[in-house]
Amino acid sequence: MTEKKNIFDKMMTLDRRWVFLFLIVVCVATYAADFSIPINTEQETESIFNFLDSLPPDDIVLIAIDYDPNNLAELHPMTYAVVEHLWRKKVKVIFTSLSQLGPAMADQAIRDISDSLKIDKTYNYNGVEHNFKGREIVNGVDYTFLGYKPYYALIILGMGQDFRLNFPNDYYGTPLDDLPMMQGVINYDQVACVVDLSGGNITDAWISYGQGRFNFPLMLGLTGVMTAQYYPFLGSGQVSGIMGGLLGAAQYEELADNPGRAKDGMRVQLFAHYVIILFIVLGNIGYFMSRRKNLEGGN
Amino acid sequence: MEFTDFLWMTCGIFLTLATFSFLYKDNPFYKFAEHLVVGVSAGFFVIILWHNTLVPNLFQKLEDGDWYMLWLNSSEWWYIIPALLGVLMWTRFSKEYSWVSRWPMGLYIGISTGIAIPLEMANRVNKQLHAMMVEIDWANFFGADGFDLLSTTSGLAQLIIFLGTVAGLIYFFFSKEHKGVFGGVAKFGIWILMIGFGASFGYTVMARVSLFINRMQDTKAWGLEAFNANDIANPNYGSQYQIVFWALTLFVVGYIVKEIMQHLKSKNA
Amino acid sequence: MKRQLPFLLVFLFGAFMVFQYYVPHESSEFVYEFLLDWVMIIGIFALALGIWSLYTVSVDKIRHKKENWAYSYVTLIGLFIMVVLGFTYKVGDSWGFYSVFVISLMTLLGFLIQTSVSKDKGLWLGLSGLSLVVALGIAFTDDSWGIAFMTSEGLSNTMFTNFADFVLTPILATMFSLLAFFIASAAYRAFRARNILATLLLIAAIIVMLRFNPYMPFGLPEYMAKTSNWLMNVPNLAAQRAIVIGIGLGIVATSLKVILGIERGYMGKG
Numbered sequence: 001m002t003e004k005k006n007i008f009d010k011m012m013t014l015d016r017r018w019v020f021l022f023l024i025v026v027c028v029a030t031y032a033a034d035f036s037i038p039i040n041t042e043q044e045t046e047s048i049f050n051f052l053d054s055l056p057p058d059d060i061v062l063i064a065i066d067y068d069p070n071n072l073a074e075l076h077p078m079t080y081a082v083v084e085h086l087w088r089k090k091v092k093v094i095f096t097s098l099s100q101l102g103p104a105m106a107d108q109a110i111r112d113i114s115d116s117l118k119i120d121k122t123y124n125y126n127g128v129e130h131n132f133k134g135r136e137i138v139n140g141v142d143y144t145f146l147g148y149k150p151y152y153a154l155i156i157l158g159m160g161q162d163f164r165l166n167f168p169n170d171y172y173g174t175p176l177d178d179l180p181m182m183q184g185v186i187n188y189d190q191v192a193c194v195v196d197l198s199g200g201n202i203t204d205a206w207i208s209y210g211q212g213r214f215n216f217p218l219m220l221g222l223t224g225v226m227t228a229q230y231y232p233f234l235g236s237g238q239v240s241g242i243m244g245g246l247l248g249a250a251q252y253e254e255l256a257d258n259p260g261r262a263k264d265g266m267r268v269q270l271f272a273h274y275v276i277i278l279f280i281v282l283g284n285i286g287y288f289m290s291r292r293k294n295l296e297g298g299n
Numbered sequence: 300m301e302f303t304d305f306l307w308m309t310c311g312i313f314l315t316l317a318t319f320s321f322l323y324k325d326n327p328f329y330k331f332a333e334h335l336v337v338g339v340s341a342g343f344f345v346i347i348l349w350h351n352t353l354v355p356n357l358f359q360k361l362e363d364g365d366w367y368m369l370w371l372n373s374s375e376w377w378y379i380i381p382a383l384l385g386v387l388m389w390t391r392f393s394k395e396y397s398w399v400s401r402w403p404m405g406l407y408i409g410i411s412t413g414i415a416i417p418l419e420m421a422n423r424v425n426k427q428l429h430a431m432m433v434e435i436d437w438a439n440f441f442g443a444d445g446f447d448l449l450s451t452t453s454g455l456a457q458l459i460i461f462l463g464t465v466a467g468l469i470y471f472f473f474s475k476e477h478k479g480v481f482g483g484v485a486k487f488g489i490w491i492l493m494i495g496f497g498a499s500f501g502y503t504v505m506a507r508v509s510l511f512i513n514r515m516q517d518t519k520a521w522g523l524e525a526f527n528a529n530d531i532a533n534p535n536y537g538s539q540y541q542i543v544f545w546a547l548t549l550f551v552v553g554y555i556v557k558e559i560m561q562h563l564k565s566k567n568a
Numbered sequence: 569m570k571r572q573l574p575f576l577l578v579f580l581f582g583a584f585m586v587f588q589y590y591v592p593h594e595s596s597e598f599v600y601e602f603l604l605d606w607v608m609i610i611g612i613f614a615l616a617l618g619i620w621s622l623y624t625v626s627v628d629k630i631r632h633k634k635e636n637w638a639y640s641y642v643t644l645i646g647l648f649i650m651v652v653l654g655f656t657y658k659v660g661d662s663w664g665f666y667s668v669f670v671i672s673l674m675t676l677l678g679f680l681i682q683t684s685v686s687k688d689k690g691l692w693l694g695l696s697g698l699s700l701v702v703a704l705g706i707a708f709t710d711d712s713w714g715i716a717f718m719t720s721e722g723l724s725n726t727m728f729t730n731f732a733d734f735v736l737t738p739i740l741a742t743m744f745s746l747l748a749f750f751i752a753s754a755a756y757r758a759f760r761a762r763n764i765l766a767t768l769l770l771i772a773a774i775i776v777m778l779r780f781n782p783y784m785p786f787g788l789p790e791y792m793a794k795t796s797n798w799l800m801n802v803p804n805l806a807a808q809r810a811i812v813i814g815i816g817l818g819i820v821a822t823s824l825k826v827i828l829g830i831e832r833g834y835m836g837k838g
Contacts, residue, residue: 073513150611173720212422224506236430246509311734318742338646346654385613405577412823413585423816467810495807497772510745
């Protein structure tokens with residue numbers, strides 16, 4: 001004879017596809033409702049923004065695009081926000097991508113950001129209005145994309161000797177010496193800082209083999225999954241700032257007054273969190289109720 | 300956006316929906332997308348390896364040599380050596396000669412472990428220990444500006460970080476049984492670790508959800524493009540955009556209806 | 569030769585790299601730079617191994633008609649279409665007969681696989697020859713696009729970038745976004761406050777998840793943000809620091825064991 005199921009038992013054996021459907025409905029509904037939630041910036045992101053914002057034009061920043069399409073949702077917004085901010089200030093950028101499908105991400109980001117910078121825009125941050133006149137972003141002048149090489153730890157060490165050691169050419173096949181912005185740029189000594197946007201172990205190599213050996217300011221943009229693990233390096237000063245997940249990206253967009261996909265997504269993020277917390281609470285209620293029933297049944 | 304670009308975008312949306320269909324159940328569309336992406340990512344990587352590494356780092360170094368001289372007459376002939384070592388890696392496919400692949404492996408492992416020892420010791424262990432050993436700010440034990448338990452710079456916070464790290468390390472130390480005072484400290488360690496894992500978990504939830512948000516954003520961008528509702532109006536816009544949009548939408552709706560009918564039928568049977 | 573030489577190589581190069589770090593000298597620096605460059609070249613061949621094995625596994629699946637073997641064609645076509653696109657580029661304003669060229673190469677691939685699989689080899693070989701002739705014919709007569717092996721025009725080929733942007737990226741991004749749903753279902757089924765430790769974990773997680781939530785009464789949002797900031801920077805930092813130090817010691821110990829030949833698992837059997 002089957003025992004009569006109460007509502008909690010039913011709740012516990014619910015087909016998980018109903019859970020999926022509920023999450024989809026909430027996400028789509030919040031995304032369709034057009035509102036935005038305020039983003040409060042945090043110290044970790046502010047320190048990155050303040051450092052990059054203080055750079056004079058023609059300084060060089062190395063941006064390591066070390067993520068594959070699986071993590072693009074969180075890291076692409078960071079790339080867009082940071083690179084647009086730098087290019088608006090006429091800071092030059094060296095891109096590398098040491099993960100296997102990273103070149104696809106970097107190439108896509110460079111194309112998109114170059115397009116969006118062709119338009120005149122006005123930004124308002126730090127209480128100052130910045131009028132940006134649209135301009136053409138030129139390969140070799142505004143940026144150099146070094147491309148991919150295997151064995152990232154060794155490449156990070158190699159770039160500390162000379163970029164030309166492992167990268168005789170850039171991604172598009174031009175010798176580095178033929179690129180105007182690379183004249184006189186030998187290694188990390190000529191780079192103001194490194195921003196590593198990463199979804200994997202490459203960050204560890206940037207900390208141990210890059211910052212640890214060559215002492216440049218290192219800033220991290222990380223996927224949410226990794227963020228908490230890198231706080232010790234923030235505490236010890238090995239890392240100067242961390243952007244964590246979509247929230248970190250949204251904070252950077254807020255700071256640079258450049259709203260993009262991260263800010264756009266935060267309202268959905270919030271309501272999805274409500275759903276997950278609701279599930280945790282419901283699951284626990286069901287668990288305790290059925291446990292109590294079992295205990296009573298045992299007696 | 301040109302119409303061909305819009306078609307590409309539609310292809311991306313179709314593949315997105317095909318992959319999402321796995322949430323309902325495994326089906327041919329999902330299998331198609333899954334197998335396609337394996338091939339395409341490998342193909343992409345072949346091209347990156349070729350154009351980004353083989354050509355500039357090997358072929359161009361040897362290009363002034365001749366193949367019938369085995370490139371030994373090129374000005375940088377020594378690049379032949381790593382290439383040969385690399386080719387030896389391919390002996391892995393042979394049962395008889397796979398041991399030869401250990402030579403290049405040995406070289407790589409030697410070098411990577413050799414660089415790891417000093418640098419990991421210095422940057423993971425020493426610098427972290429150094430950061431842990433700060434002098435506790437007893438004067439501002441509860442925060443610099445008044446009583447504040449949640450200050451991250453107060454002496455209390457420094458003390459918690461110090462004790463938490465020590466306790467966490469003790470928890471990981473399995474050579475001594477976790478009993479008595481040692482066990483008590485280890486218990487505090489696991490408490491601190493659990494808070495750390497909780498923070499990680501909170502962030503993980505955020506990360507996973509944002510992956511889904513990105514897919515919604517792409518789909519919305521496609522819809523805006525189909526109805527020319529973007530900020531920048533499309534000069535080449537025509538009804539063909541909407542035809543493609545409705546074709547894909549009808550296809551998806553039709554597929555869902557078919558699945559529901561099938562489900563109801565099997566339930567009644 | 570089989571075991572001693574690799575071990576010797578590991579020891580020599582490992583010891584050299586450690587030595588080089590502590591005692592940098594002009595001559596050791598010279599060797600160091602050489603090694604950094606060389607090992608990368610070995611890496612290229614090592615990575616190519618993986619792609620080769622993907623190819624053989626797929627062909628094998630087709631040959632033995634294993635489960636879902638037909639999808640292996642999709643994998644192989646995906647692989648080879650990217651290779652073809654990456655070696656070609658547009659010269660003129662239009663693509664000319666480029667698509668016919670690509671399709672004939674893909675059919676050539678299919679026919680060649682059929683030749684190796686099927687018993688009726690003559691037919692498939694003939695069809696392969698036919699598609700090869702078509703592809704070569706177009707390649708030689710059509711001037712609107714070109715082939716480049718030694719220069720990287722192919723990387724800027726819009727077909728190649730479109731495949732990366734609209735095939736590779738959406739599928740991979742979507743596959744991982746499925747995890748959002750699995751974590752929701754896990755939240756429902758698995759995250760139980762069974763004991764005090766699990767409760768601690770859940771509370772920390774919920775505080776971190778709600779820290780940017782503006783819809784709470786009594787100034788709670790600000791308090792939540794502050795608590796989460798404290799959680800991240802104090803207890804989390806302590807916990808993760810213990811893990812970082814532990815892992816660091818682990819890496820150093822394992823590396824030493826490898827260099828000294830105590831740990832030889834990397835050599836495999838034989």
